[in-house]
Amino acid sequence: MAKQVSRRTAADNEYLHKDFHGALSAGIEYLHQRYGAQAVRDYLGEFAAAYYAPLTAALRLEGLVAIRDHLAHMYQLESGKIQLTCSDDELLLEVEACPAVAHMRRHGYPVARLFSETTRAVYEAICRGTPFKVQVLAYDESSGGSVVRFYRSPQ
Amino acid sequence: MISCTDFIPAYSKLFQFLEARGGREAVLDFWHYLSDNFLGNLKRLVQEHGLHGCWLYWDRTLTEEAADFTMELDEEAGRFRITVHRCPSKSRLLECRRLQPYHDYCGHCDVLYRRVLEPLGYGYLLDASRCGEASCSLEVWDPKKGLDVPACPEAFASCAGAPGE
Numbered sequence: 001m002a003k004q005v006s007r008r009t010a011a012d013n014e015y016l017h018k019d020f021h022g023a024l025s026a027g028i029e030y031l032h033q034r035y036g037a038q039a040v041r042d043y044l045g046e047f048a049a050a051y052y053a054p055l056t057a058a059l060r061l062e063g064l065v066a067i068r069d070h071l072a073h074m075y076q077l078e079s080g081k082i083q084l085t086c087s088d089d090e091l092l093l094e095v096e097a098c099p100a101v102a103h104m105r106r107h108g109y110p111v112a113r114l115f116s117e118t119t120r121a122v123y124e125a126i127c128r129g130t131p132f133k134v135q136v137l138a139y140d141e142s143s144g145g146s147v148v149r150f151y152r153s154p155q
Numbered sequence: 156m157i158s159c160t161d162f163i164p165a166y167s168k169l170f171q172f173l174e175a176r177g178g179r180e181a182v183l184d185f186w187h188y189l190s191d192n193f194l195g196n197l198k199r200l201v202q203e204h205g206l207h208g209c210w211l212y213w214d215r216t217l218t219e220e221a222a223d224f225t226m227e228l229d230e231e232a233g234r235f236r237i238t239v240h241r242c243p244s245k246s247r248l249l250e251c252r253r254l255q256p257y258h259d260y261c262g263h264c265d266v267l268y269r270r271v272l273e274p275l276g277y278g279y280l281l282d283a284s285r286c287g288e289a290s291c292s293l294e295v296w297d298p299k300k301g302l303d304v305p306a307c308p309e310a311f312a313s314c315a316g317a318p319g320e
Contacts, residue, residue, distance in 0.1 A: 004210065004228040010221045015243055017219035020162035026193045027169050030185055035176060047168040050254050051161065074158045100156055109193075118157050144156075 016077070021100035022109030029112035040114045041121045048125035059130045064091040067126070067150055075099070091150040098144025111144075119146055163244040170257035186263050190270040198271050206277070209235045209295050220244060233300030238292045246289035261286040264293070 031040045049056075058066035068086045071093055075082045078099035085092040100118070104111050116139045123134040131152055138147040157165055173181040200208030210228045217224050223241035228234075248256045265281040272279045278296045285291060 003231075004226075006214065006224075006226045008218065008222065008224055010223045010241060010243060013218050013221040015160060015219075015221040017162075017216065018159050019216070019219070020159040020166075023189065023193055024157060024162055024165060026189055027166070027185070030188050031169075031173075034181075034184075039172075039176070043169060043172045046172065047165050047254075050168070051164050051251075053253055074156065077160065078156070078158060080156075095156075098156055100159070122157060 018078075018099075018103040019107070019109075022104050022107065024118070025100075025104060025109060025112040025115055028114055028117070029110065032112065032114050037114060040117050044117050044121040045125040048122040049128065052122075052126045056126050056128070056130060059126065059132060063088060064132065064150055064152075067091055067132075089152040093146070093148040093150070095144070095146045095148075098146070101142075101144030105142075111141075115144070116141070116146075119148060123148065123150070163247055164251055164254050166263075167248055167257045167260050168254060170260065170263070171255075174257070182259075183266065186266040187270060189263075190267040194267060194271050197268070198275070201272065201275055201277070206230055206233065206235045206295060206297060209272075213237055233297030235295040236292065237294075239290055242286075242289045242291065245286060249287075249289060261291060264291070268293070 028040055028044075031043055055066060055070055064086055068084050068091055071082065072084060074080075075095070080099040081096040083092075083094040085094075098119075101111055101115065103109075116136070119139065120134075120136050123136075127134050127150065132150055133153045135149045135151070136146060137149055138145075140146065169185070170182050173185055177184075197208070197212045200212050202208070204211060206228060207230060210226065213226060217226070217237070217239075221243050222239055223243075225238045225240070227236045227238075245256075245261060248254075248260060261281075261283045265283065268281070269279045272295055276298070278298055279293070281291060281293045283291050
């Protein structure tokens with residue numbers, strides 16, 4: 001049996017480990033089981049408010065194009081098919097199938113019952129404190145396909 | 156959706172969230188849950204291929220994580236070792252100014268893999284003493300080969316410099 005050695009550098013590969021979706025799903029399911037549904041929303045909301053703070057700031061300054069560009073970049077990276085329709089007051093995101101859910105289904109990872117909160121709770125947290133709100137108009141549990149509307153709040 | 160490229164900060168935040176709710180025990184309980192429910196692929200590979208299963212598992216995960224690493228396998232000696240020169244996940248966490256990393260973020264690598272490998276009869280050691288520099292090493296060894304202590308890096312000196320062999 002030969003000895004084997006493999007040496008790789010960061011530049012050799014792209015940073016895209018899709019199994020992380022499965023790990024996040026496991027974390028969401030664990031939180032749900034042990035601490036309840038609200039804990040899932042609280043956790044995702046706290047994470048998104050902190051981590052996506054620059055996006056929230058950009059949303060305040062630049063409007064919905066900030067979210068549009070973020071979504072376009074993210075779904076391109078994950079090879080997700082989406083349609084974005086954007087005006088000054090409204091942005092419609094139509095996701096044919098969520099790349100995270102598709103990866104988990106393909107590889108047999110369980111999809112958390114509240115995995116949709118990675119859309120709902122996360123986008124709500126990003127919009128908090130801005131003139132914009134978000135509505136999840138449709139969400140398909142089996143594919144993660146969704147229709148999400150970001151809109152300028154009338155108040 | 157949270158992109159998989161944003162997962163590591165989300166993971167670190169989850170550890171903090173759990174610790175705030177239930178202390179260190181809550182974090183450990185989650186790591187045990189994750190090991191039992193998420194690392195079935197590592198377990199199957201090692202059950203099927205022995206130490207070579209470790210090579211197969213980490214070759215894919217470290218490649219997809221774009222890690223800077225050296226991986227060494229000596230099946231005859233019963234040793235498998237990874238030296239992570241620069242962990243992309245930990246380095247991203249250290250560079251992220253918006254979230255304070257969980258204080259024992261790298262601890263999950265010790266708990267999760269040990270829990271899979273030791274019941275299969277292998278020794279496991281994670282050296283996380285340089286995790287503040289996003290660097291670590293881990294070693295898996297087969298005690299049936301007469302080894303009851305982890306190998307030192309010199310144990311692999313003979314195969315260093317032969318990448319891709």
